Structures are given as structure tokens and as C-alpha cells.
Amino acid sequence: STPRTFALEVRGDSMIGRHICDGDLVVLEHGRTPRTGDVVAALIDNESTLKTFVQDRGKPPHLKAENPKYPKLHPAAELVIQGVMIALVRKQE
Numbered sequence: 001s002t003p004r005t006f007a008l009e010v011r012g013d014s015m016i017g018r019h020i021c022d023g024d025l026v027v028l029e030h031g032r033t034p035r036t037g038d039v040v041a042a043l044i045d046n047e048s049t050l051k052t053f054v055q056d057r058g059k060p061p062h063l064k065a066e067n068p069k070y071p072k073l074h075p076a077a078e079l080v081i082q083g084v085m086i087a088l089v090r091k092q093e
Contacts, residue, residue: 005027005030006028006083007025007089008026008028008048008050010026010050015066015067016066018039023091027089028040028082030082030083035055036054038084039085040082041081041083042082043080048082051064
């Protein structure tokens with residue numbers, strides 16, 4: 001690993017549509033520029049959240065949960081991207 005690589009443990013089911021489950025570990029790279037469709041860790045209200053990054057042409061970027069139970073969009077005005085997901089680790093039951 002490099003100083004720019006870190007891992008977060010997933011809590012909750014907001015990314016279940018991308019097969020990212022509660023208890024999984026996501027490996028992220030800090031400093032990488034996110035592209036539409038990338039899974040990112042972002043700081044919202046002082047909490048890390050894992051969502052899909054969406055950048056539509058001419059509009060500010062937003063974040064999307066991958067579970068219909070959750071609000072579709074998070075405004076990205078004060079968005080701090082902590083890292084872009086590069087790997088997923090699932091513990092064996």
C-alpha cells in the first residue's frame with residue numbers, strides 16, 4: 001500500500017446495487033480524480049459515505065446511492081472526495 005491508499009469498513013446497505021455489502025472492506029485511493037460511475041468515499045456532514053459519483057455535463061457532480069430505499073442524489077456543493085474505490089475485500093463467513 002501507499003500513503004494514498006486506505007480502507008474503510010462498509011456499514012449499511014446503500015450500495016447493495018453495486019454488490020457492496022455491510023461488513024465489506026473497500027480499498028480506496030486518495031487523490032485520484034473520480035469519473036462518472038466510480039464508487040467514492042465522500043465526507044458529508046463529517047461522516048464518510050460510500051456512493052456512486054455522477055458528473056453530468058454542465059451540472060455540478062452529485063452522489064447516488066445504489067439502493068432505491070435511499071435518496072437518489074446528494075448535492076455535491078460542499079463535497080469532499082476522500083478517495084476512489086480500487087478494490088473490494090469480502091470476509092469469508
